[in-house]
Amino acid sequence: MLINDAMDIVGNYIVDFDGYPVSTAAGNKPDIEAEYKDFHLIVEVTLSAGQKQYEMEGESISRHLGMKQKRLVEEGNFKPVFGVFVAEKINDNVVNYLLTQARFASKAYGGKVRIVPLKRSMFEKLMISSVTNTHFTSRVLFDFFTAVFSDEILRNFEFTDEDWLGHISECLDEFGAVIA
Incomplete structure (x- = not known):
């Protein structure tokens, strides 16, 4: 299970x-x-979808991660903070924004803001891969994030937001192969 070795999980949403x-x-x-x-x-x-997704979610998702990251750094906790943004379809402007946020360190947020945009179908692939393998640990997930945000990718400014989505998909395929 994806959360099998989590030390703490908090769902901030309302349930029925x-x-x-x-x-x-x-x-x-x-x-x-x-x-x-x-x-x-x-x-x-x-x-949300389309341009409204970018307007409603773009800044807030990076702010949520960034503020948590900044708070942790101020407390002396330097473990990396990663994010996952899930939507039925990811707006191109959101992908571009998240790639830009991952490339440049922010003083306001204590470093780079690293959020992986995943279409729902990609997220399902991640979940299926993680729950069907008994050898899954958070270390495998950590390696997935490390690959998505590799220096090679983030420092290559010829690498577009569309290229990044393709790279994320390839990382998901590798992720599935690693734990299969």
Whole structure:
């Protein structure tokens, strides 16, 4: 299970009687926060699409991760913080924004803001790969994030946002092969 070795998980969303989410997190909080031995994870989910997705989600998802990262650094916790942004379809402007955020360190957020944009179908692939393999650990997930945000990718300014989405998809394929 993806959260099998998490040290702490907090869902900031509202659930119904059966435990199903009925809304996303209140303002100024990510939908899900998790802490693992080697890193922290922020998960943001949206139903918005198109340009509205960029307008509604772009700044807030990087702010949620960035503020957590800054707070951790100020507390002396230097474990990396990664994020996952999930939507049915990811707006091109959101991808471009997230790639830019990952390339440049921010004083306001204590470093680079690293959020992986995943279409719902890509997220399902990640979940299926992780839950069907008994050898899965958060270390494999950490290696996935490290590959997505490799220096080789982030320092190559010829590498476009479209190229990055293709790279993320390749990393998902490798992720699935590693734990299969």
